[in-house]
Amino acid sequence: DQQVKQNSPSLSVQEGRISILNCDYTNSMFDYFLWYKKYPAEGPTFLISISSIKDKNEDGRFTVFLNKSAKHLSLHIVPSQPGDSAVYFCAASGVGGATNKLIFGTGTLLAVQP
């Protein structure tokens, strides 16, 4: 049973436009969410996170939105750049922000076209 779901395996966006990556979760006990970015042959790199007490967190071009009632979060990248092309993983952890035990989604491959 997949507790964290990324239903779009891939997304293609033009350079300069907005990229929106989506993530749904089923476990209402999750209270901390993270996005990781992964290039081929490298490990995942932390991008941005959000606590369940917030509904938005912004860091430069990256914004994460959390809708707890819908159990949905999204990552917005504005403007998108070719260097953003990578696989993006959504991850969640449980009570108290115990980020040792991350539950990952299956990832979305973002391609930003020049």
Add this chain to the structure above:
Amino acid sequence: NAGVTQTPKFQVLKTGQSMTLQCAQDMNHEYMSWYRQDPGMGLRLIHYSVGAGITDQGEVPNGYNVSRSTTEDFPLRLLSAAPSQTSVYFCASRTSNQPQHFGDGTRLSIL
């Protein structure tokens, strides 16, 4: 600052062989974890450690052993390799209230 270093980067084993995947971090992080990534399944937690001498199981621990004798090192042992353990293995570390830092992975094939 090397961060999280995993060795080897690639390995091919025969069914039944044993091996140890090495993971070392130089950031003095208390917490370390092992994940495996399989096609279409994201990363899944195998084992983790909250400090030297303390380990616990994650989501998919069967067939793997770990130990944490020092803060820096967290090796993952495959006792008797099986084809189902063909995967990419990632080690990660973190300190309190910080996100996990990942190594670049070990790609393991078991024939």
